[in-house]
Amino acid sequence: MPTPVAILLSGRGSNFLALHAAIERRKLPAEIVLVLSNAPGTPGLEKARERGLEAVCIPHRAESSHEAHDRKVVAALTAAGAEWVCLAGYMRLLTSTFVRAFPERILNIHPSLLPAFPGLQAQRQALDYGVAITGCTVHLVDEELDHGPIVVQRVVPVEPDDTQEALSARILAQEHRAYPLALRRLLTESWSVDGRRVRF
């Protein structure tokens, strides 16, 4: 049986599409039961609907608090039957209410080799720092930003004359490989979290 997975996004949704494509190619034993955004007009929601997927927006601005918004999101995920949650460019920190509702079942992708360059504009941060290599990280989500145990990392070289756009595109190509790989391993192998390590 495919595992029911929800995708949370706030933007264009290319990582969502990479996960969807892996499912369609039967490389990932999952089923996307819901695509959810916090922002009206998110392009990723339209792409989900075009593919016949359930897609909803729960605008955070309409809510009285972060907590209240997360409670609604968790209720929608639960109602859809999601067992796993994949953050794919979801521009919100998760409250502990959310994290505790899906213990060790929330994944995030970040465009750097964590713990380097957490937060916004990781590719810009890497260029400004002058690193020679960067990459992407898929990790389990805990209550700190870009922090939980690492599942997969992929390395990307920084070229001497890189622009933020060129570097971001090179990293994104690796993100699209890393995310399906990480989820596949978690869904098909036996594993446990041991401190900061995911041990397969």
Ligand code: GRF
């Ligand atoms: C990606 O770079 C991801 O690592 C970061 O947000 C971006 C989302 O891009 N968390 P997309 O919407 O999946 O194309």
